[in-house]
Amino acid sequence: MIEPPSTSASELEQLPDPAIVYRALRKGWIDKDRSIVKADAYYLRKRINEQGISVNFSIEQSLSAIRNCEGVASITAGDIRSIGLDLVRDSSSHASIIGLPYREDDRPKADELALLLARRSIIVWQPSQP
C-alpha cells in the first residue's frame, strides 16, 4: 500500500465535493453476492498509527497500491462529508479520508462509519474473469 507522505495539517488541501477518489480493494473487501464494497475497506489501522484512509485520484494509481488487487471503488468527497468525515489531498496522486476513529478505541462508531463509506462506494474496476 502506498502510504501518504508526511505532511503538516496546514499543507493539506481541501477537495471540492464533486471530487472523485479511488480506493484499492484487497481480497475479501467485495461482497460478491451483491457486488458491493464491504465495510472492511474502510478501517484505520492502529498498528501503524494510520491517520487517514488512503485513496488516489485515478484507477491506475489505486491498482499500483495492492498487488493482486481485487477491485477499485470510487467515492466522492461530498459523500464522505455527508457522514461527518473529510477528504484532504496530501500529494499530487494521493488523498486521505480523515475523521475515522480506530476500531480499538470506538468500535460502534468505527464499524458504522466504515459501513456508511462502503455503502457510498461504487465498484469501478474488477479484474476480468479467466
Add this chain to the structure above:
Amino acid sequence: MTVANEKIAESSSKGLLNFRITVERLIELLDLEDEDEYGILKPTEYAFKTAMKSIVQAYDVLGGNFPKASAATDDRGSITLDWTSLEPDRTVRLFCPFSQEQPVDIFHHTEDEYAVEDIISSPTLVYWLHWFNET
C-alpha cells in the same frame, strides 16, 4: 409429500447450502497468501477456530434459517463475517479477533440504529441472526 413438508425440506436445504457456502468462504481464507501490502491476509488459528465454532453453533440452532455470510480478514489476521441485506437495510458483522486478548463481538446496523455487543455466549449470534432474518 405435502406442501408443508415440501416447504420444510426446501427451507432446510437452503439453510444447509448457506451454511456450506459460509464454511467454504472461511476455508478459502486459509488459502490466501500470508500477507499483502496492507497487512496480514491469512487468518490466525485463533480467529479461524472462533469463527468456525460460532457458525457451527448458530447453524445447530437456526438450521434451515441460517443465512449466508461473506468472510474477510483484517490487517492482523482477525476474521469478520458479514450478513448483509440492502432492502431492508440490515447488517450483522461478527468480529473474531486475531488473539484472545480482544473480545469477540457483533455489530448490527439498520437505517436508524447501530451498536456493538460483546459475545459472551453462543446464543448472542443466534439472536442477531434471528433479528437479521426478520425482513
